[in-house]
Amino acid sequence: MENNRKTKTKTATATLVLVLTIAATLISFPIVSAAEIPTWAFLAAAPNPIGVNQETLICFWLNEFPPTASG
Numbered sequence: 001m002e003n004n005r006k007t008k009t010k011t012a013t014a015t016l017v018l019v020l021t022i023a024a025t026l027i028s029f030p031i032v033s034a035a036e037i038p039t040w041a042f043l044a045a046a047p048n049p050i051g052v053n054q055e056t057l058i059c060f061w062l063n064e065f066p067p068t069a070s071g
Contacts, residue, residue: 039064 040063050056 035067037064037067039066 042061042063044059046057046059047054
């Protein structure tokens with residue numbers, strides 16, 4: 001009975017330490033707000049107009065590179 005109580009106490013202590021460590025880590029991160037960058041999407045199809053069973057070329061692009069794009 002005594003051994004079971006020690007095991008439960010050690011488990012509870014380890015769990016509490018882990019929970020407090022995770023909570024402290026989450027609290028210590030700075031809160032960052034994202035900047036809003038206006039972007040527009042463009043689409044072009046050629047030829048225009050297109051006929052039935054005729055191939056077409058579709059191009060899509062943005063006016064600016066996304067901020068997360070790497071070179």
